[in-house]
Each structure stands twice: as structure tokens, then as C-alpha cells.
Amino acid sequence: MGNTVTRGDFEWVYTDQPHTQRRKEILAKYPEIKTLMGPDHQLKWIVLGMVFAQLVACHLVRELPWKWVLFWAYAFGGCVNHSLTLAIHDISHNVAFGNRQAKWNRWFAVLANLPIGMPYSASFKKYHIDHHRYLGGDTLDVDIPTDFEGWFFCTPFRKFLWLVLQPLFYTLRPLYVNPKPISRMEVCNAAVQFSADFALYYTWGLKPIVYLLSGSVFCLGFHPISGHFIAEHYMFSRGYETYSYYGPLNFLTFNVGYHTEHHDFPSIPGSKLPMVTQMASEFYDRLPQHQSWTHVLWDFIFEEELGPYSRIKRKCLLVNKS
Known part of the structure; x- marks a missing residue:
């Protein structure tokens, strides 16, 4: 990626994110990929099964x-709950019932x-749209660590602690980097969640x-599944x-x-993304990829050049922001 400038320890770029151009190139060559866009009709049943499984587990652990x-x-x-957060990630793109x-x-x-x-889902939706629209955007993409995180969590022990505290x-971080007004859906999310907790x-x-x-804290912190965050x-x-990872934890x-x-292709359900890889393999085979999320965590902790600062940041114009 050209036109990079070092500022602090982030990798600052002044180019657009690569996904926009690659999407155009892939669709020009494989327009049939558009047929993969739309709802995943199995997703809701899988999620309902997971919610029911956790209800049974609550009965058993009492x-x-x-x-x-x-x-x-x-x-x-915690593994089930982490999986549910990723189901919510998919649902935030309207793939459970369609746009x-x-x-x-x-x-x-x-x-x-x-x-x-x-309560998590409503707030996640609000910020996740910005993550896609303004990937790496300064003060817009709250997935990017703060300067304090990059400066302080720089030794193996501190990086391990940072992973635990994810x-x-x-x-x-969103409350500091890009605070937004509380929406009505967030209030409803909280009311339903705390009522269920009380019941x-x-x-x-x-x-x-x-x-x-x-379980949520454990498995969203230091856990093999949480390797995907890094x-x-x-x-x-x-x-x-x-980066992509094509290993068994995708299941x-x-x-x-x-x-x-x-x-x-954020509008394609996760269940159909392997088809994208197969149909446009020449676009993805040449890109760097990870073989193991556990190995990612190990390298992140012990490789000196890796840390919270190891992110690309960019200045983004506030276009079409809603």
C-alpha cells in the first residue's frame, strides 16, 4: 500500500481502504457473486438453538x-456466548431476515x-457500520486502539493483560473515541436484557x-477464539x-x-463467504492469511514489533454518515 506516513507508532495512510476497489474488480469479473447476497435462512434457527442451550446450561449450573x-x-x-456475539455481528448486516x-x-x-x-447488540450495530464505512478512520473506527493503549501495552506481560481486558x-473505547447519543434501540436492548437477567x-x-x-468476559478476553480480534x-x-483465517474455528x-x-462483501452472510473465496480465489490466494488464532495470540504477545499500535489508520471524510 503506497503513500504511507509514520505518525506516532500507527501506520498512517492517505489512501482509500482496499476493499472498495477489490469489490469492484471482483464483481466486474464474477457478477454472479451478487446472488450470494441476501438473508441466511438457517441463521435464526442456529441462534435460537444456542440461546436454548444456554438456558439449559443455566438450569444445570444452578x-x-x-x-x-x-x-x-x-x-x-463463554464459547457459546462468543459465538453469539459473532451471530450478532452477522445479524447487524441484516442477514437474518434481509434488508x-x-x-x-x-x-x-x-x-x-x-x-x-x-446489553450489547444495539450499540454494536451503531458502531460497526462505521468500522466498515471508515475502516481505520481516525476518531471514527472505534476498533482502533487509543494512543494510550498503544503506548502502555507494549511489553509481553502488558500485552497479555490488554488481551485479558479486551x-x-x-x-x-467508543465512549472516549467517538461518543454517540444513546438510541431508543439501545434503551430497549438494555430493558429487555436486564429484565431477563432479573427473571x-x-x-x-x-x-x-x-x-x-x-463466560462472556473470559471468552471475549484471553481465549483461543478471541484470537480473531487480533x-x-x-x-x-x-x-x-x-487478514483471513480459513481454519476449523470458523465452524x-x-x-x-x-x-x-x-x-x-459485508452483505453476504458468513455461511456463504467460503463460496466467495472459491469463486474469486485468485484475488484472495495472494493475500497474507493466518493459519492459527492461537499462534496469532502468541506472536502478538512475544513479537516485539507487534502490539496495539500495529494498525493502519487513515483520515476519512465524513461522507454519507448517518
């Missing part, structure tokens, strides 16, 4: 010793949110609540800002590993 509540939160419940049923997608995301324990940074506590006590919340956009190869994460393909 009388376990605390150490086993926390064990199962990390080993099982014509946007409200159905919003409310279904609230349902998928319930096992996570804290849920905290993802929650607080669960009233019915089965505190342990199911701890099981859900601790693998997606941290610059492991100079000049490349988005648990709604193919979020196909991340370059997702940014090229």
Missing part, C-alpha cells in the same frame, strides 16, 4: 460448586444478546448469572490491514475468519 460454575463458563458457556426486515433483525439481535448477560476496552436470578439464583457474565486487522505484514464463529471476504 447447584454446582462455584469452581465448576467458573470452569464451565470458560470451557463451554427489507431491518427491525426484525434488530429485535432478533436483542434475543441473541440474552445469554451474553449485558471486553473492557471494547466497551469503554433468571429470581428463578434460579445468582450462579446462572455469574456463569453467563463470567487476526482480523492487526498488521502482521506491512501494508496489509485485513464456531459464523465464518468470521473469512474477514477479508467479509469486508469486501
